[in-house]
Amino acid sequence: MRIDILTLFPGMFEGPMTESMLWKARDRHLLDLRLHDIRDYSTSKHRAVDDTPYGGGGGMVMKPDVVTVAVEAVLNGAPPDTPVILMTPQGRLFSHEIAVSLARQQQVIILCGHYEGIDERVNALVVTDEISIGDYVLTGGELAAMVVVDAVARHIPGVLGAEGGADRDSHADGILEGPQYTRPPVFRGLSVPQVLQDGNHDTIKRWRRELGLRRTWLRRPDLLLKASLTEDEQYLLATFADEDARKSNASK
Ligand code: ADE
Numbered sequence: 001m002r003i004d005i006l007t008l009f010p011g012m013f014e015g016p017m018t019e020s021m022l023w024k025a026r027d028r029h030l031l032d033l034r035l036h037d038i039r040d041y042s043t044s045k046h047r048a049v050d051d052t053p054y055g056g057g058g059g060m061v062m063k064p065d066v067v068t069v070a071v072e073a074v075l076n077g078a079p080p081d082t083p084v085i086l087m088t089p090q091g092r093l094f095s096h097e098i099a100v101s102l103a104r105q106q107q108v109i110i111l112c113g114h115y116e117g118i119d120e121r122v123n124a125l126v127v128t129d130e131i132s133i134g135d136y137v138l139t140g141g142e143l144a145a146m147v148v149v150d151a152v153a154r155h156i157p158g159v160l161g162a163e164g165g166a167d168r169d170s171h172a173d174g175i176l177e178g179p180q181y182t183r184p185p186v187f188r189g190l191s192v193p194q195v196l197q198d199g200n201h202d203t204i205k206r207w208r209r210e211l212g213l214r215r216t217w218l219r220r221p222d223l224l225l226k227a228s229l230t231e232d233e234q235y236l237l238a239t240f241a242d243e244d245a246r247k248s249n250a251s252k
Helices: 010-017 020-027 064-075 096-103 120-125 142-153 194-198 201-219 231-250
Strands: 002-007 032-037 084-093 107-112 129-132
Touching: 002 010, 002 064, 002 142, 010 020, 010 032, 010 142, 020 032, 020 142, 032 064, 064 107, 064 120, 084 142, 096 142, 107 142, 129 142, 194 201, 201 231
Parallel strands: 002 032, 002 107, 084 107, 084 129
Antiparallel strands: none
16 A cells, blocks of 8 residues: 655654554555655745735645645556545544545545645645544644554554454454453462453453453443444443442442
8 A cells, every 4th residue: 555645844754654563564565655745846946835824814824836736746646536635623533444444545645734724725626535633733734644644554454463453453343442461460469360361262252342342331432322232242231331320329
């Protein structure tokens, strides 16, 4: 898979894109990650990329001529329907589902906004999608783009070994992952649950699912509304609700 990132600050990507899983993905030619400096597409003497906004107000706006030409240069030769994603707090909220669907693309182009924003005509002309990573405002789209690249790369076949399959992640089926343990079996008086030490795979699988379900119930009940649950799991949820009701009655 190829991901092109258009940014005013290519240096920001140095660390995250040259370490750990992303580096391995690039090294194994599973991820072709290319950075483009938007400033290279400015034709003005001082390589200007922004200008004051029409109608006043503070800040600067990224110029449509520079940004559009930069995106078109990268689009040149890309497969038809290549998504051009603008990172912006005004976009749709990024999710596991979006990461999975982007990982199925041959190529994705990500545009990092900066300053007060990008001239709206860039959206009309070349942007096909706008993505936000959360309801807060960052100083630019770079960190958001890194989040998207990392989450997408985990779903490119071969990037995670068979052992670390992304299909077992929290959120993969709408349920959070349960707790994890490694050696030693007892640390500062806290033991690894006996069921894990016993090593029965079926029992462990059921136990993990139950604890994941319980954790989701406690921390992110909103996720349960869209999770697909078996009848047994729905029964378990009902028992959690019963337990809660009993506890709250007891404390009255
Ligand atoms: N740029 C600034 N804030 C952002 C956010 N929350 N998500 C994506 N891009 C952004």
